[in-house]
Amino acid sequence: MSTASTKPSTVKERAGLALNDEFLRKAVKFTTERLRSGKKTASEEHGNWDDWRERGRQIRLHTIAHLDYYLNLFADNARANGVNVHFAETDVEAVKIALAIAERKQAKSIVKSKSMVTEELHLNHALEKIGVEAIETDLGEYIIQLAGETPSHIIIPAIHKNRYQIADLLSAEAGETLAPDTQILAGFVRKKLREKFLEADIGMTGCNFAIAETGSMVLFENEGNARMVSTVPKTQITLMGMERIIPSFEDLEVMATLLPRSATGQKLTVYMSGITGPRRTEDADGPDEMHIIIVDNGRSNQLGDPEFQELLNCIRCGACLNACPVYRHIGGHAYGGTYSGPIGAVLTPALKKDESQWDDIANASSLCGACYEACPVKIPLHDMLVYLRRRKVESGNGNLAEKVGMKGFSTLLGGSKRMRGVIRLGQLGQKLVERDGGIRIKLGPLKGWNTYRVTPSLPKQSFRDRWSTIQRETQAEGAVLDPALKARMEAVVAERKQGGGSKHGGHA
Amino acid sequence: MADTHKEWLKELETASKAKQKSFIDSISSKLGRPRPMEKPAHPFRGAPDFWRSFEWSEEERIERFSANFKAAGGHVARLASYDDAKQFIVDKAAEMSAQYIIRQGQPELEAMNLEAAMPDAHISVWNTNQEENWRARAAEADFGVVVADYAVAYTGSITVLSAANKGRSVSLLPTVLFAIIPLERLKTRLGEALINFDQAGRENLPAGIHFISGPSRSADIENDLTIGVHGPGVVYALFVG
């Protein structure tokens, strides 16, 4: 979706725009808070949440670790069900296949349910170019399609739009003025899209999960549009990321327990559909012809990489977006890619092997770990962001000024004597800018920091300077170590020697 | 150059099968070991062990299903027999001035004989002939009537399977959905319904398996909840038995 050259090119610049958009910030904050608290309530009510997360993680890890087996099984079974299965290594290939099918069917219109993969492929745009109308039917996606925008949240794509903007968009489409009332606006969309569902040549869907053992595909939704596009039109095309597989319907129970609660706090989405092949000869609805396009587009880069293979666990629930404080302040578009939030910050670079193509997206994080805590399949996104930063630096694509700064840092702090010297320098140098124990100048490296804070001044004596005094005084007090405390410490040391491990911290 | 569509699909299939091999081989090579030819051991299959023994009594199931379904905006009624269910639907039709009804061709519904109770209404029975445009019949219907294959209390869900006499459209296109649930089909956990599909095996699965947990909804406009976006906006779960 690259438009004019005036579009800012770094996450930092786009974030700047977002931070100045009051409505956007309020809307994103309100939405993420609602979804966050929904998740908290639902997961607490369900109970044993961490056990379920671990289960989900194990199922996904297992499937990805044997992806060759399961993907192959899925493809064979889907074919046996009568599905036309296609493989696409790149986005270009996937688009080519989809377009070929549309052309072959002489399709004039395609109705689509939500699919992040199709956004990744910019498929709508490609279809339009060959004269095929691709209509988004998810309410939020429909709205942003009319606006010519991309989704700003994985689950609620139009949260950056207010009802007045939406009323304007829909009124233009309706050819009459619609009141900015949710019921009225949704009512118009229901009626309008009903016609489209019934006359469309092709129904296009994404795929939440593919069941390897039966060759089935599963869709989760609340509106009913995914059911519509997979029931009414005569041809169905499904786009599927190659990693969206689980072995069985039994495993689906775990995913169905984790996904809706993590995404919105629901026990289950209103509709969960398992589609196994096109319609049977004796059925009177369902597509005559069904295609599944399995898409790689950089996903396989993560396989065999111990630092990133777990990334493929993702079930696209959006919980990390709702937990992320950075996302809450800047919204989805600032991330500049199909996927936003913490998952987007990792996925967007990870899908591109070439580090020189990576922008500053991995820097838009304070590494707080809220994403990891929220993730229903325990993906350590916060660790992955650091690995991405390291890869960018080590491939020679880092920031030169920063590189020099870090060299300086490690040299100056590489030895304690030098460190003492640095602190001494700071203590002396600050006299020029310090006032009442605080530094307020907004110049150079302190500019960003001091726009929002007062920097504390360095005390006359560092801890090192004070140490000999502190040590002398405390030793003079001569308190005796209680034998009970001694025993406790000795027990810990003993357990440690026996390989007790660091039980006092660290995550799995 | 393929002459017919079938030939074209066949061509694609041949190319796709070759692509499949290289695609999968590439995965094996990235994973750093040869392709597993046997089913790998899957120790963590399905829900955690403690969950499998979780079960509610029938009364609890009905009560919890009702609470969940109502919380999602659905309606629940408990009726003694199919006759009572029929009366329930007839009364609702009068209340809502419903004229067009579509029902599945399931034997329970044949026996229920809604047609006799509502002689003036237009009642279609799914897929009873080849010429009718059944999708259109479903689209114009005020009421859709189905008998559920399963129901799940823990999530407040109704499960319907497609078949020759059970159209997917009947539970999707009409404005109001009536799902009759024989009590013995009400389970506690989602897994209790799902396991049937693994056990049935690929060849015995229907094209469409649909779990429905309330009326269609969206909160895409300013987080304001709206009911009845594409699927039925009014859903009745009628327990019978």
Add this chain to the structure above:
Amino acid sequence: MKVSLFITCLSDAIYPRVGEAMVRLLARYGVQLEFPTVQTCCGQPAFNSGYWDDARKTATTLIEAFEDSDFVIAPSGSCIGMIHHYPKLFEKDAVMLERANRLQAKSYEFTQFLVKVLGITDVGATFPHKVTYHPSCHGSRLLGVKEEPIALMNKVKGLELVPLPFAEDCCGFGGTFAVKMADISGAMVTEKVDHVLETEAEVLVGLDMACMMNIAGNLRYRDKPVRVMHLAELLYEGVK
């Protein structure tokens, strides 16, 4: 029994009173902290930004400093959290890896040591003020330090602990993040301080001076007189 202090560069240069409070508090129990002077910095800034060679330089000073310590204690969850990354940092160097694993196994955040190792929750402190607590991200999420500080504060006489709304939200420091993405960071700390002010607490207490410095900086910028302290300082003041 050699119990060593890992002072952290922030406490060393800017908040020496935090380290001092720790030493004096533990000394009352006869636990004499040692201070190996070879230590410099845990290496977090370089590690987090992807400059792992540079991170290894400063990390080495810590591994050397605490080679023969039995316990290493720091007034910071993020610095101890960084030590937990040392095995990854040195994974390609077998010798250093072994040393890194040993250091990780004996490193503790201050309240972890006090409560989990020594079993002390009541230090006999009195602090009659309204206090709210910000749980720093690394300490609470990555080290699992959740109940320890609460247990300690519950035993302080006169202390009224008021819950901080959205306490677990990041304060926006994130090390170099605060400099690189200054405006996002600024928005986050502003929101955090809004929540602190909502509590009407007199004192904000925490376990990590990086967060405290960040939040205190914004409070001061907005001329709000909320006092910001490390829990060690609060406890020591309460027993002096």
